[in-house]
Structures are given as structure tokens and as C-alpha cells.
Amino acid sequence: MSEQHWVFGIHAVEALLQRQPNRIEELWLQQGRNDQRMQAIQDHAEQLGIRCKTVNRDELDKQVEGNHQGVLAQTKPAQTLRERDLKELLDGLDHPPLLLILDGVTDPHNLGACLRTADAAGVDAVIAPKDNSAPLNATVRKVACGAAEVMPFIQVTNLARTMKDIQERGIWISGTAGEAEQSVYEANLTGPIALVMGAEGKGMRRLTRENCDYLIKLPMAGSVSSLNVSVATGICLFEAVRQRG
DSSP: OOGGGEEESHHHHHHHHHHOGGGEEEEEEETTOOOHHHHHHHHHHHHTTOOEEEEOHHHHHHHOSSOOTTEEEEEOOOOOBOHHHHHHHHHTOSSOOEEEEEESOOOHHHHHHHHHHHHHHTOSEEEEETTSSOOOOHHHHHHHTTGGGTSOEEEESOHHHHHHHHHHTTOEEEEEOTTOSEETTTSOOSSSEEEEEEBTTTBSOHHHHHTOSEEEEOOOOSSOSOOOHHHHHHHHHHHHHHHHO
């Protein structure tokens, strides 16, 4: 079983039980973990007819890297979302879209944190290039604390083309770059927008930058030149939340 077929961690497994229980083939629970939260997970699974297996911690440790918190869900592969799914999602919205585009975020911990923040901020979908992004693996799901099970994560073949399609729908694309003249606090983030976050260090790729309608920056008062991409994403998204609220 490949890593992508495991979901682990209490938050992630709880979200999977609530949202996509049909994907779970079996739950593995750590022997000796009899606390209330673990019992609630087992009870929920058994109510849904999902088989639960009690194993020792060493067995859990062999299957995944990271803090599994005593629970693994052996699952069917998640359905991969593509361009057509984005079109259907946007067609079905009854409010101005708020999208997050991640260009070159290849670290699974950063992707998981971005998905968690996007879910908290009410983002409608997270978009990333298929060949320049971390895969939606077990580490991402663990870090996302359940957000990966509910946030549409759409991987596209050609990010520049997808950005143009988004713009044709009247969605403004705002890219983050250190050399931008306008700060995130000066920008108008109230309408239909897509926020582009680039990889740490490198930032957005040239073609991605060229396809943005305008650029914004985070004002940096200290000696460091940039923030972790998930931290910067949170700041920008919640400024949009503040303005749109």
C-alpha cells in the first residue's frame, strides 16, 4: 500500500469519517489507546460498518512517517480534481469566488498548512500545477488537520492557461511579490479574486507573474526578507476575509 493510501492523525481521520467514509477500507487503532477521543473514532467507524483493527505502535510506525497519534485509515485513493472540476465548482458558486493558487509549493508540510488555512478562510478551491507541486499525500493530510478532506485541491496541467480561463470569468488575479509597490493592506480584495502564492525563496515563476492582474506585497519591518509560504498565505487570506466581511 503506497503512502497516498493512508490517512493518519486524529483530526484527519475524524474529517474523513464525517465527509468521505466510503473511502475508508479499514481503521488501524493503537493498542492501549483507550482515551475518549479514540473511542469516539472507533464508535463512529463501527456505526458506519468500517472494520477496526487493533495493532501495536510498531505496526503503525512502519506504515507512515510522522505523528500518527495512534490512528491510521487505510483508504481508496482520493479522486484527483482537474480543470473541468474547477469549471463546475465556479459555475455552482452563489458568491464572489475566493481562490488560492500555489505556484511551486513542493513541501508537503507547507501544502498541508496552506490547505488548513484556506479552509479556515473560506477559500472555494486551491489550485496548483500538476508537475510543480507537492502531491496530496498522507503527510499533507496530517498537517492539514482534516482540511484536505474537504477543501477542493485542483491540479492543472497548464497553470498559465488556467489563470487566463479564470480571468475570463471576471476573477482578478493578485500575485504576491516582494518588489510589488502595493501592500496587501492597500489592495482591494473584496470582489472575485484569486491569490497567487509562490514558492519560498524563488517566488512565482516568470510566466505566472506575467499572468497576474496586479502584484501585492507584505510589508516587512525586520531583517528577514520573506516569510514561510503558509504564514504569508494566512496573512493575505485573512486580510481578504476582513475586507469581504
